Amino acid sequence: MSENVPLLSIISPMYNAGAMLETFMQSLLAQTLSSLEIIIVDDGSTDGSGERADAYAQQHSHVRIIHQANGGVSRARNAGLAVARGKYVTFPDADDTMNPAMYQTLVEMAESDELDAAQCNAEWFFKASQTTKPLIPLDRLTSTTVLSGPEWLNKALITHRYMHVVWLGIYRRELIEQLNLTFEPGLHHQDIPWTTEFMFNVKRVRYTDQMLYRYYMHDASISNRKRTGQRNVEYQRHYLKIAQMLEEINTRYRTRIKIYPAFHYQITREALSVCHSIRREPDESARQAMIADIFATQTHKRMLRNARGARQWYQLMLWLSRIYRWRKK
Numbered sequence: 435m436s437e438n439v440p441l442l443s444i445i446s447p448m449y450n451a452g453a454m455l456e457t458f459m460q461s462l463l464a465q466t467l468s469s470l471e472i473i474i475v476d477d478g479s480t481d482g483s484g485e486r487a488d489a490y491a492q493q494h495s496h497v498r499i500i501h502q503a504n505g506g507v508s509r510a511r512n513a514g515l516a517v518a519r520g521k522y523v524t525f526p527d528a529d530d531t532m533n534p535a536m537y538q539t540l541v542e543m544a545e546s547d548e549l550d551a552a553q554c555n556a557e558w559f560f561k562a563s564q565t566t567k568p569l570i571p572l573d574r575l576t577s578t579t580v581l582s583g584p585e586w587l588n589k590a591l592i593t594h595r596y597m598h599v600v601w602l603g604i605y606r607r608e609l610i611e612q613l614n615l616t617f618e619p620g621l622h623h624q625d626i627p628w629t630t631e632f633m634f635n636v637k638r639v640r641y642t643d644q645m646l647y648r649y650y651m652h653d654a655s656i657s658n659r660k661r662t663g664q665r666n667v668e669y670q671r672h673y674l675k676i677a678q679m680l681e682e683i684n685t686r687y688r689t690r691i692k693i694y695p696a697f698h699y700q701i702t703r704e705a706l707s708v709c710h711s712i713r714r715e716p717d718e719s720a721r722q723a724m725i726a727d728i729f730a731t732q733t734h735k736r737m738l739r740n741a742r743g744a745r746q747w748y749q750l751m752l753w754l755s756r757i758y759r760w761r762k763k
């Protein structure tokens with residue numbers, strides 16, 4: 435790479451990062467990889483995070499801040515991708531931290547093995563108890579040799595511990611551009627369809643079981659909020675949309691790659707999470723709205739088409755019988 439083109443572009447959406455911004459920025463500035471650019475996309479912060487980020491950009495030439503109106507994580511990542519110059523890109527969350535050697539480790543893996551993607555393990559950090567645990571336990575998955583993207587995704591998914599999160603790795607930017615792959619605006623957990631389609635196109639990927647990323651678990655996290663009523667109905671629609679998108683991706687690629695059973699299983703798994711939410715929902719009108727959404731989107735048929743394995747079939751039959759019983763016509 436030429437001197438003015440970095441090996442890695444770090445793209446991080448930021449919205450009201452608060453006190454975590456400094457911890458996050460320090461972990462980025464401490465990275466041992468020198469050939470990188472840091473792109474912080476301030477997504478309409480109102481707590482002064484944008485101004486504090488600007489101060490870092492003034493002090494460090496490889497830090498760039500984009501300010502935009504609040505539009506969500508997907509639009510922020512897309513804005514960062516539009517200006518990124520690195521050979522590889524990655525997308526850490528602005529309230530997490532990285533091991534100082536994380537990006538050097540991943541870039542060296544990618545460069546030495548001509549990878550389209552390199553992924554690592556992470557650890558959950560529980561603020562309340564100040565304890566950690568691996569995202570993917572070592573007894574479930576250890577470091578791999580070079581695999582194709584579909585082979586890797588299959589191997590990862592059958593652990594039942596893998597998460598479709600873009601912060602677990604680095605990705606060849608040229609391939610993202612070739613695919614015209616963007617993040618779906620307004621969709622929670624948009625990482626799931628994005629990583630799936632990217633990996634379906636990857637020729638070479640490798641995984642290290644080193645835990646190089648720390649994900650902070652705290653009550654304010656969007657994925658950990660307890661939702662009830664109409665807010666829960668709207669949130670569960672994201673999972674119904676993801677199940678639909680995953681099935682569409684499988685259909686588009688079925689003549690080009692091997693569609694492993696795990697890729698079907700994932701669709702039903704995402705949709706079943708909505709069924710669990712229906713049982714926990716205390717508001718009867720919200721429960722009925724979620725049940726109506728399942729039938730309106732044909733998700734009940736989608737789950738039947740994609741269920742794989744005796745255990746998932748048993749779970750699906752159990753949940754469908756409950757939903758039919760709960761449904762008020």
